[in-house]
Amino acid sequence: MELSKRLSLIVDHIEECDTLVDVGTDHGYIPIYAVKNGICKNAIASDINKDPLDKAKLNSIFEGVDENIDTRLGGGLETIKLGEAQVAIIAGMGGNLIRDILEADKDKVKELEFMVLQPAQNPEVLREYLYTNGYEVIAEDLCIDEDKYYELFKVKAKVGEETELDPIYYEISPKLLRDRHPLMGEYIEAKKEKYEKILSFIEDDTESALNRKKELEEKIAILTNLENYCN
Numbered sequence: 001m002e003l004s005k006r007l008s009l010i011v012d013h014i015e016e017c018d019t020l021v022d023v024g025t026d027h028g029y030i031p032i033y034a035v036k037n038g039i040c041k042n043a044i045a046s047d048i049n050k051d052p053l054d055k056a057k058l059n060s061i062f063e064g065v066d067e068n069i070d071t072r073l074g075g076g077l078e079t080i081k082l083g084e085a086q087v088a089i090i091a092g093m094g095g096n097l098i099r100d101i102l103e104a105d106k107d108k109v110k111e112l113e114f115m116v117l118q119p120a121q122n123p124e125v126l127r128e129y130l131y132t133n134g135y136e137v138i139a140e141d142l143c144i145d146e147d148k149y150y151e152l153f154k155v156k157a158k159v160g161e162e163t164e165l166d167p168i169y170y171e172i173s174p175k176l177l178r179d180r181h182p183l184m185g186e187y188i189e190a191k192k193e194k195y196e197k198i199l200s201f202i203e204d205d206t207e208s209a210l211n212r213k214k215e216l217e218e219k220i221a222i223l224t225n226l227e228n229y230c231n
């Protein structure tokens with residue numbers, strides 16, 4: 001079984017553990033890969049919908065690891081008991097939904113050794129939540145898969161230190177900038193192009209349109225500076 005670039009990035013950030021839970025598992029590729037490759041002994045493949053779970057079950061049988069993978073139906077982390085897993089993976093959902101899943105089960109989140117989170121949209125929402133709610137950000141990473149960028153957060157819940165940043169740094173990771181991640185320059189360029197496109201569509205001269213224009217122009221100017229920093 002070969003993983004996509006996006007899923008490979010996730011497994012690259014998982015350390016050996018006893019039990020891993022994959023929330024929103026769908027096809028079950030992460031738990032299957034983790035068990036097959038000795039990253040974990042057992043895995044819980046969890047999903048809010050039955051059809052994906054059936055798919056995960058079938059895939060685990062095909063790959064010969066069904067005895068070590070428990071499929072569980074339910075939302076977020078409600079399918080696991082407190083302390084049952086050491087590692088949680090939550091990927092392929094929006095940043096808002098991942099934030100809500102963490103917020104709904106703080107006690108279980110605190111018991112995890114770490115989590116690997118990879119939002120499919122709105123990573124900035126998740127970054128703001130993690131930074132301002134005292135999470136320890138162990139690592140951040142970025143990949144491009146089929147022309148789409150994916151950000152990744154490896155985090156641990158801890159008591160204390162909340163970090164508030166200028167909003168632009170929830171969009172552009174200060175950690176990835178500092179590390180001079182090789183994809184950062186093109187990632188910023190792609191964001192800039194998106195804002196320039198939105199700007200080009202604004203033709204009204206109402207107060208709110210002019211404010212939006214100003215906001216976008218300021219954002220584009222900051223992104224240009226950050227892009228220069230990467231080069």
Ligand SMILES: C[S@@+](CC[C@H](N)C(=O)[O-])C[C@H]1O[C@@H](n2cnc3c(N)ncnc32)[C@H](O)[C@@H]1O
Pocket residue numbers: 023024025026027046047048049052074075076090091092093097101
């Ligand atoms: C796009 S798939 C992502 C699959 C896989 N995690 C990946 O990254 O390739 C999203 C999966 O999340 C499940 N899902 C959506 N909301 C959920 C929730 N609140 N709790 C658990 N699973 C959820 C969906 O049923 C779907 O199977």
